Amino acid sequence: MIGVDWGTSSLRAYRIGPDGVVRSRRDLPRGILTVEPGGFPDVLTQMIGDWVGQGERRVLLCGMVGSRQGWIEAPYLPCPAGLEALAAAAIAVPFEGAEVRLLPGLSWRDAHGVPEVMRGEETQILGAAIGPAEATVCLPGSHSKWARVKDGAVLGFRSHLTGEAFAALAGHTILARMMDPRARHHPGGFARGVARAKQAGGLLHHLFGLRAAGLFDEITEDEAASFLSGLLIGHEVAAALEDGVAPPIILIGAPALTERYGAALDAFGVPHSVAAPDAAAQGLFLIAQRLT
């Protein structure tokens, strides 16, 4: 089979054997934002046409390709929802030469009725947290997600605007004068930010404290951006832990991010592990097995 994770800014395809092992993987910078309306079949053909030509007949898509801005909209599936429910909700997409299906994302509402959404992450989460025991999966990013998973189903999840808040605060407040948001990661500065997040006072107060530390030459330009990153990630982790987690927390993401979240979780004394690569492929394979 072929599994495709088609996000806002990236497109990744996996050729997966009947044993679930990834035989081949490909990336293209053809996220849905780069695709003209009506252009999805052509881009998919560029991506996997040769694999289809070689006999692959089953294709499963996940991610923003199922959003209103994507190929065909697949309405969000409310949590709790797992492998079976996702398979049952897959939408058939017309495509020459193969049976293409597209998965919905998941939605959830917290105790106060506030909505949550994800598209694509659910396949990574269900591919990484296998087994009957409850697990917590964290996917760092622009909109970090923390999901509770049990027995192949996502029970619920929360998102945090951490990555976007970092970019906005580092680039568009007085903090911008004291840092380069693209500066090399500074582990000491990051650790200081996480330690600050564990103290009282609130995030907005801690943000001003970073500015004041700059005024008193108590932080260097080299470490300021990493301090801000540690501060925000520390606040995110603190909120997630308050919500309750089932350790070890499984981290999924680029190494640069999972290492930072791992360091923050260490500072809070919470065990964690990093998911095997290609968790999305594993999730797509497990869902494909349940397609009728």
Added chain:
Amino acid sequence: MIGVDWGTSSLRAYRIGPDGVVRSRRDLPRGILTVEPGGFPDVLTQMIGDWVGQGERRVLLCGMVGSRQGWIEAPYLPCPAGLEALAAAAIAVPFEGAEVRLLPGLSWRDAHGVPEVMRGEETQILGAAIGPAEATVCLPGSHSKWARVKDGAVLGFRSHLTGEAFAALAGHTILARMMDPRARHHPGGFARGVARAKQAGGLLHHLFGLRAAGLFDEITEDEAASFLSGLLIGHEVAAALEDGVAPPIILIGAPALTERYGAALDAFGVPHSVAAPDAAAQGLFLIAQRLT
């Protein structure tokens, strides 16, 4: 006497009688950022030259005019510090025809050693919170400040980057697509934001929830910016209350801001009052009385 509050972006002068009553006030958009190096005497002459010509001989300046980017740098005075200490730390500034003095700002360190600074707000705070009993003064703004005051001295204070965070998040994240940061204040949206801030989950999670509410058409474009404002101010107020306050909290600032903070404090059930106008003039007068 003449009291002058010379900030980053604005310049305000008061002519004050020996009874402490403001006889006249003036504003100019000549904050220190608009003044060339060496240009401060000329701008001050434009502002108050006629009053000096009419016989006023004592001039007291406060605000960013005493910073490194100002006229002459007056090093921060560490808290606790009050009217007497500020008067004693005033720096004489050469000026034709009058005795001009310039006040330092205040600094403070919290229990963790993190620094805090203010320049100019201290005169407003000490002008508004008069008397021997402990009081809490809140000055909303780009860098909101909450000060503990007792017997004419500032014991300590905390700042929050609330106003700047609002501008950065409203203008430079995905939230920008769902709001106009300059939209008219929407009291219902603001109240929803404050109510959300009182719930668990953390600010970064609440920011994503606003985005998700937009996706589900559960918030209108009219109310989204006010929701964000309420969310941030609510988080600031919650952090300030956790730190301990002495109600009624005295609010100082533009009516549009003190009304919002008043509404947020109401939602938390905390009594508050608004300082009389020209608290800065009152503070400058009280300090001037203590000059040797």
